[in-house]
Amino acid sequence: MLKKIIVNLALITAFSSMTSSTTVFADSTSTDMSQNASLGSDSTTESTSESSLSTEATITSPEQTIESSQSDQEGTTTSPSPLYNNEDELRKQFETDSRNQVLSFEEYKSFIETLASLSPSPSQYTAPEVRSLFKASNQRDQIVAEAKKHIGKPYTQNYPDRLGPNKFDCSGLSRYVFLQVTGKNIGDWTVPQEKSGTKVNISKANISQLEPGDLLFWGSSGATYHVAIYIGNEQYIHAPNFDTNVEQSPIWWSAFPPSFALKMNLGNSNPQGNPINDGSYVTITQKGYNLFSSFNWAKKNTSDKLLTNTYQAKYRYNHSNGDTYYSLYDSKGTWQGYINAKAVKKVDGKQGLWLYNNEFVTVTKKDSTIWGNINDFSAKKGNTNSLYQKTYHAQGKYNHFSGEVFYSLYDNKNVWIGYVNKKDLTIGDGKRGLWLYNNEFVTVTKKDSTIWGNINDFSAKKGNTNSLYQKTYHAQGKYNHFSGEVFYSLYDNKNVWIGYVNKKDVAKADGKQGIWMRNNEYVTITKKDYTIWGNINDFSAKKGSTNSLYQKTYHAQGRYNHFSEEVYYSLYDNTQKWIGYVNKTGVSIKH
Structure with a gap:
């Protein structure tokens, strides 16, 4: 019978040894443990009063909850492997x-036999996927919610593993949960934990005096061997024994009643108050504020790093210090922390706050939407095909809740164009817009126009086009200016920059030859050994x-002022047959 009982044991854990070779009853050992025990790497993990609220949406129906919990219970209540086969x-x-x-x-043996005869809790809350159902609205509720997070984690007495967060013994579990929620170390094992609250005698008749978050102890004061976290409804969560996991259990009043309980003083431990559903959108507007991972003021981030970003304030807290704190989430539902309301500004929806921008941008992507509304993207104003390579004034921008940035664009008449995603634009250097690769050859066809050295504010003149008239230049780039004009950036054949000239003052040529210009002169060939060209773009x-x-003598019907600065005549004979191109220096004009 002993073997059968042992195989099915669900033993309650004791206050464990702190090291593999040292027991925990000596005062000196206890002191050592307090100095050396520490949480694992996730000791700063937030245990916030609304954390379970934010994940509640994972449960879609009561029926699914019950089915899920039953399935989990069947999968986790199998008898553990026996630790022994005989006495x-x-x-x-x-x-x-x-x-x-x-x-x-003998007491140990009897203890095992008693506990092994008890059945696991039928509670639906043993299912891992419904641990987050509990709504943590105050610190007692937070303790219950935190304890439920660890259901199913394995038991160990090895130090420091027993202190969590991945494994526990009974006192390690209670220590971890209270440290996460309250920030206080209630003791590293059961005996010092007896001093963390007010001792009360309990029975089935007076269990109503306990509240969720109080502690249950087994054993006499100063010699307790087990502790559990009371969660209400005559249920508790504890770390049982070797080869078992953290579980939820009913109080077995006949077979295994607690020896006493502790009323935990949590009445004034919730200075932030209860979470208030908010749901508004806010943009961080002030530097110098911290985002906290708990109301013990553990720093999680700074407002400097998130400045102008937009988040959803799912909850707010009216703290006893007089300030209001928002609990911020990004568009993926990732919690960002608590921030003082003074550091943010509430905005009208997901678009975020209008931010002064005053940049000039050139549209560089086609087939993207121009929006009239970026809160719910319900209004389209067209697409960027009509704006492609044009320059606009981004008077403001919005760092949207989605993580995207949208510019609010205006044309040179201050007519609003709409909202365009920053990804579809390139910021230009002022009103001139973006330098666009051109690689065209142009011939200047207008006199008395300005050659500019600066087309942002037109503050620098380099001369006029009289000196460039009918000459051919290389327009290596162009600017689609905010004014609506297009300016070419011209270079000569020695790659010396000439300046910016308005597109209206030049004519695009078919290559380096420049533009055909009517000539109607008769010329006589006066030089031998000159080449007659059939192509003067690349010769x-x-x-x-x-x-x-x-x-x-031939008819020079036209001429080309070539990019090379040479002039070529296009010659025809008396039958109108084209002869070719001949350099002007090889002929003499017949008058």
Whole structure:
């Protein structure tokens, strides 16, 4: 019978040894433990009063909740592997168990037999996926919610693993939960934990005097061997024994009643007050404020790093210090922390706060939407095809809740264009807009126009186009100016920058040859050994030499002021047959 009971044990844990070789009853050992015990890497994990609220949406119906919890219960209540097969093995375990300091072997044996005969709790809240159902509205509720997070985690007496967060013994669990929620270390094992509240005698008749978050103890004062966290409704959460997991259990009044309880003084431990559903959107507007991971003022981030970002304030707290704090979440539902309301500004929806921008931007992407509304994206004003490569004034911008940035664009008549995603734009250097690769050859066709050295404010003049008239230049780039004008950035054949010239003052040429200009002159070939060209863009086609044309007269119907600064005549004979291009220096004009 002993073997059968042991195989099905669900033993309650004792206050464990702090190291593999040291028991925990000596005062000096206890002092050592207090100095050395520490939480694992997630010791600063927030345990906030609204944390369970934010995940509540994962449960879609009561029916799913019940099915889920039943499935989990069936999967987690299988009898653990036996630690021993006979009384000798049980005795060996007893000798290594830290509880041997307060229990005789016979008491230990009886204890196991009693606990092994108890059934697990049928409570629906053992299901991991519904641990977050509990709405933590005050610090007692937070303790229950935090304890439920750890249901299913394994038992250990090894130090420091037993202090959590991945494994626990009974006192390690209670210590961890209270440290997370209240920021206080109630003691590293059961005996010092007895002093963390007010001792009261309890029975089934007066259990109503306890509240969720109080502690239950087994054993006499100063020699307790087990502790559990009371969660209300005559239920508790505890870390049982080797080869078992943290579980929820009913109070077994007949078979295993608690020896006494502690009323925990939590009445004034919630200075932030209860969470108030808010749901508004706020933009961080002030530097120098911290975002806290708890109301013990553990720093999580700073407003400097998140400045102008927009978040949803799902909850707010009216703190006893007189300030209001928002609990901020991003668009993915990731919690950002608590921030003082003085550091943010409430905004009209997800678009966030209008931020002064005063930048000039050029639209660089087609097929993107121009929005008339960026709160719910319900109004489209067209697409960016009509704006492509044009420059606009971004008078303001919005750092949207989605994480995207939208510019509010205006044209040069101050007519509002709409909201365009920053990804579809390139910020220009002032009103001139973005430099756009051009690589065109142009011939200046207008006199008395300005050559500019600055087209942002037109403060620098480099001369006028009289000196450039009918000459050909390389327009390496162009600017679609905010004014609506287009300016070419011109270079000569030595790659010397000439300046900015309005597109209206030039004509686009077919390559380096420049534009055809009517000539209607008659010329006589006066030089031998000049090439007759069939192509003067890249001089790739030769039609012969002037030797065959020497001293003959031809009709120069047009000419080209070439980018090279040479002039070429386009010659025709008396039958209107085209002869080719000949350099002006090889001919003489016949008058």
